[in-house]
Amino acid sequence: METEDCALCGAPIEYLTGFRELTCESCGRREPAHAVCSKGHYLCDSCHGAGIRKTIMDMALMTLEKDPFKTAEAMFSQPGLPMLGCEHACIAAGAFLSAVKNDGRIKISNKQLHEAFQRLSRQAAGGYCGLTGVCGILPALGACVSILYGSRCGKDIEQRLTMEAVTRVSSEIVKLTGPSCCKAYALAGLGVAVDFLKDASGVALPVQNRIVKCLWSARHPHGCRLDKCPYFDLASYRPAAGNPPHSVGLC
Numbered sequence: 001m002e003t004e005d006c007a008l009c010g011a012p013i014e015y016l017t018g019f020r021e022l023t024c025e026s027c028g029r030r031e032p033a034h035a036v037c038s039k040g041h042y043l044c045d046s047c048h049g050a051g052i053r054k055t056i057m058d059m060a061l062m063t064l065e066k067d068p069f070k071t072a073e074a075m076f077s078q079p080g081l082p083m084l085g086c087e088h089a090c091i092a093a094g095a096f097l098s099a100v101k102n103d104g105r106i107k108i109s110n111k112q113l114h115e116a117f118q119r120l121s122r123q124a125a126g127g128y129c130g131l132t133g134v135c136g137i138l139p140a141l142g143a144c145v146s147i148l149y150g151s152r153c154g155k156d157i158e159q160r161l162t163m164e165a166v167t168r169v170s171s172e173i174v175k176l177t178g179p180s181c182c183k184a185y186a187l188a189g190l191g192v193a194v195d196f197l198k199d200a201s202g203v204a205l206p207v208q209n210r211i212v213k214c215l216w217s218a219r220h221p222h223g224c225r226l227d228k229c230p231y232f233d234l235a236s237y238r239p240a241a242g243n244p245p246h247s248v249g250l251c
């Protein structure tokens with residue numbers, strides 16, 4: 001069973017164009033939902049990926065790495081990480097803010113890392129990139145920038161900086177659409193955040209390679225964009241048997 005499928009029974013996930021009131025199989029919460037297992041199982045966002053989100057948080061708190069792309073790559077390699085999903089918003093925020101913390105020129109505490117995760121949890125909702133145009137990586141990196149510069153409602157330049165950063169991330173991510181890929185969006189968003197930090201504060205994080213080789217292309221449930229994606233790595237691409245690669249341009 002792949003992590004792209006229903007976590008309970010392994011059946012494919014169906015994406016709805018209109019919400020349906022469903023009950024979470026795990027916690028019993030009843031809420032409007034836009035994605036459901038083809039056999040009817042539903043897991044709310046909190047229960048879906050709760051374990052892997054804690055792993056990502058723990059990694060962000062404990063790593064000593066100053067290169068956010070290396071941290072992101074290590075997080076991508078964790079077993080149990082879905083191919084797609086707002087766990088990647090946690091990765092973008094965790095990799096970026098932990099790198100800033102470890103760099104040390106701007107003081108970031110573990111409490112502020114927790115704060116970033118709490119903030120992004122309010123706006124990073126699975127599947128909403130397609131439903132509202134707001135990918136969860138935007139509020140994730142917005143939360144990081146707002147923490148770095150002390151933005152909140154009613155602030156002046158601090159809020160402008162935060163919204164400017166989010167706008168730049170969105171402008172970069174939109175170039176990678178068709179279909180969406182949370183891994184590509186997270187890496188592109190990280191690149192924007194690194195550049196923004198340098199522009200706004202003069203802090204250049206030590207990045208060795210921002211074009212991380214994607215080892216997960218064959219798992220993409222909607223079809224990897226293959227060589228249209230800057231992170232695609234033909235050498236490691238192993239399409240599953242009976243699942244031929246999608247033609248470029250037809251994804």
Ligand SMILES: [Zn+2]
Nearest residue numbers: 006009037041
């Ligand atoms: Zn199921």
Ligand SMILES: [Zn+2]
Nearest residue numbers: 024027044047
């Ligand atoms: Zn639940």
